[in-house]
Amino acid sequence: MSRMPASSKARIVRFWDFAKAGGFVIVSTDSDFYELATTIGPPPKVVWLRRWTHPTRDAERVLRREAIRITEFLADPELGVLVLDRD
Numbered sequence: 001m002s003r004m005p006a007s008s009k010a011r012i013v014r015f016w017d018f019a020k021a022g023g024f025v026i027v028s029t030d031s032d033f034y035e036l037a038t039t040i041g042p043p044p045k046v047v048w049l050r051r052w053t054h055p056t057r058d059a060e061r062v063l064r065r066e067a068i069r070i071t072e073f074l075a076d077p078e079l080g081v082l083v084l085d086r087d
Helices: 006-022 031-039 056-065 067-075
Strands: 026-028 046-049 081-084
Touching: 006 026, 006 031, 031 046, 031 081, 046 056, 056 067, 067 081
Parallel strands: 026 046, 046 081
Antiparallel strands: none
């Protein structure tokens, strides 16, 4: 996030604040959300699709495959980020 323009940083922080206020979970391929989750901490929680260059249908498959793991992550108040890969 340190190398991006101020307007992009502001947009990401607004998105972060919106998710926090609404009790949402952020699911993203963007490493900036991973960075925020590991520096600021939850809420909101972040599910980061790391190194993701695959079609959306593949993301859906991974999220469905990892549903139990995601549910356990969401239930643990100590955890702020869950990293998922395609394989």
